Amino acid sequence: MKSSNNTTPDALLDEGHGKPIVCGGCELLCEDLTTQSIQSGTGCVLADNWFAHGELQxxxxxxxxxxxxxxxxxxxxxxxxxxxxxxxxxxxxxxxxxxxxxxxxxxxxxxxxxxxxSETSILTAPTAVRVGDVTADFEELRDRADLAIFWGCDPIADSPRFIERFIQPVPHNGVRRTISIGPTPALPPSSHDLHFPVAENQLVSLARIVQAQVEQKATNRPSGALESIADQLKKSIDTAHCIGFISTTTEQTGLVSWSLSHLIRSLAHQKPSFGIRLNAGTAxxxxxxxxxxxxxxxxxxxxxxxxxxxxxxxxxxxxxxxxxxxxxxxxxxxxxxxxxxxxxxxxxxxxxxxxxxxxxxxxxxxxxxxxxxxxxxxxxxxxxxxxxxxxxxxxxxxxxxxxxxxxxxxxxxxxxxxxxxxxxxxxxxxx
Ligand code: SF4
Incomplete structure (x- = not known):
């Protein structure tokens, strides 16, 4: 990366190429980059774009x-x-x-x-979701959750280094498994990283079924396929010690977030469980x-x-x-x-x-x-x-x-x- 027209070129050298810096390119606000990494390319397209703008006069x-x-x-x-x-x-x-x-x-x-x-462009989300939300910071997810469930979201698109920084590190209590619910897997599927392809318009129903199972209540059993996914999810939830749900605020009704909040609240009565909500960052x-x-x-x-x-x-x-x-x-x-x-x-x-x-x-x-x-x-x-x-x-x-x-x-x-x-x-x- 070239030095900015409006910066003192020697400043980079004076302060050392390896100085830690913060990237404001998306809501992760990564603190682990250095001046050296931005000069040679960070590996994150959003970050390279964020720092490239310093070149303009x-x-x-x-x-x-x-x-x-x-x-x-x-x-x-x-x-x-x-x-x-x-x-x-x-x-x-x-x-x-x-x-x-x-x-x-x-x-x-x-x-x-x-x-x-995106949250202020959704009629229901800001108010419905925040009532009784159980949340945690990203580091708690990284250190504690042995099960991470991506609920209808694709973190790589909006927060490119989320997986690298908060999912790939091994948690304190051993191995982490992940489950992606939705059209796109957050990680390549494997024995530890499952993907259940669920259409966006079924995410609310799935959350309601799993919540009913957690609370041991009867459900209306709307779909055999959805119920089978709910059963597999419940089994994974039962064997986990700490569960983090990752979702985004991009869907327009706010009901997915609302139903997920209720599921997490029910689970949190039984074992450590919390939600991490990512905003749409690229736009x-x-x-x-x-x-x-x-x-x-x-x-x-x-x-x-x-x-x-x-x-x-x-x-x-x-x-x-x-x-x-x-x-x-x-x-x-x-x-x-x-x-x-x-x-x-x-x-x-x-x-x-x-x-x-x-x-x-x-x-x-x-x-x-x-x-x-x-x-x-x-x-x-x-x-x-x-x-x-x-x-x-x-x-x-x-x-x-x-x-x-x-x-x-x-x-x-x-x-x-x-x-x-x-x-x-x-x-x-x-x-
Ligand atoms: S994920 Fe990329 S764009 Fe976002 S803060 Fe980190 S380095 Fe910057």
Missing amino acids: PESMIDEKNTPLTEAIGMAAERLLSAKRPLITGLVSTTIDTIQIACALAERTHAAIDANA TGGGNCAGASTVCTWRFGSPGAIPYASIAGSEFLPAEADAQRLIERNEVDCMLIIGRIPSRIEDLLTRSPQPKTVIHVSDTFPLSQHKNSIRLGCASLSHSTEGGMLRSDGRLISLQPFATSQQPSIQKVLNDLLDQVAVKTRRRSTP
Whole structure:
């Protein structure tokens, strides 16, 4: 990997090629990479993509023209305050303190705020699933679970190193077996790694049957094949000492997660059992989904899909006021995208029939410029940014910047934007 245009080339050498670094490419927030491994290729496509963006030269522009950053920030504040319906999105490639500044901006401008995480685009999932969920962190799965059950998920697609880091190591109590339930096996099938091909629309029924067996209740016996799989699953569960269920939040009804939560809760009364939920990582643009949803929850009472941000209390409208739907319905006229742009948002804006004002604060700008766009360039998010991100199991991970930058940090750019919004708001309200 080449050194970044906006970094001091000697910084890498000064600090040593083997310095440990953190990857923010997906929610695993891997801490076991080094500067040497990113230069030679990490073996993880998402990570290589995350670090490659440090090579681009940030720039500040207004309406296709290069502009000094302070001037572009002033114009961005003006356009945010003039918008009828602003939306703040992105967020997940940035740190917790950056997201807090974004929330303050959302309050000041009465903006909608949503990080475009899959859970806020699902009507039922965020509320139904979290009631009484039994969870654990990834290391508990790695160290304790002698049976890992992948429930309708393909972790390799969204969190490429999940298997390598948390399933392949031998647990403290001996050998680990895995079972994949769903269309795709998480591991190549073998005597220790079973795969039961179950259609997505049968995952809820299967969870309900296994739960009934665990609780020794009668079932409606809907399908011989499904019941046979449930019997085999129950046998494996009976012989295990500690069971981890791994699922994702990608299915649209939320019922798979709901039924799995109930199964895990029933099992947890009998033996150590817990769920690990992985978010869809590839489309979000970064690994701090948990940080974005947690900060929004602290501040506004909900993880996202907030139509108007207010510290006095905000509505929570999943699958209604999430970023994707607000853009699809052309309900926003100005967007502030903070950090790397999620690919779903990029696709929507590329084919959006109605042009919007797009203010983008980032170290890379894949969107083409148009007459209503403002770019605010900042230091590399992957090479030069300090701060913390939250892993989806709640563990705080501190980034390890390894290169200095001539550009201001994203926190500084956003703080300056917040100051400008405050100044211009005062001016507007002064008679
Ligand atoms: S699995 Fe995710 S966090 Fe880990 S190296 Fe790959 S992209 Fe980075």
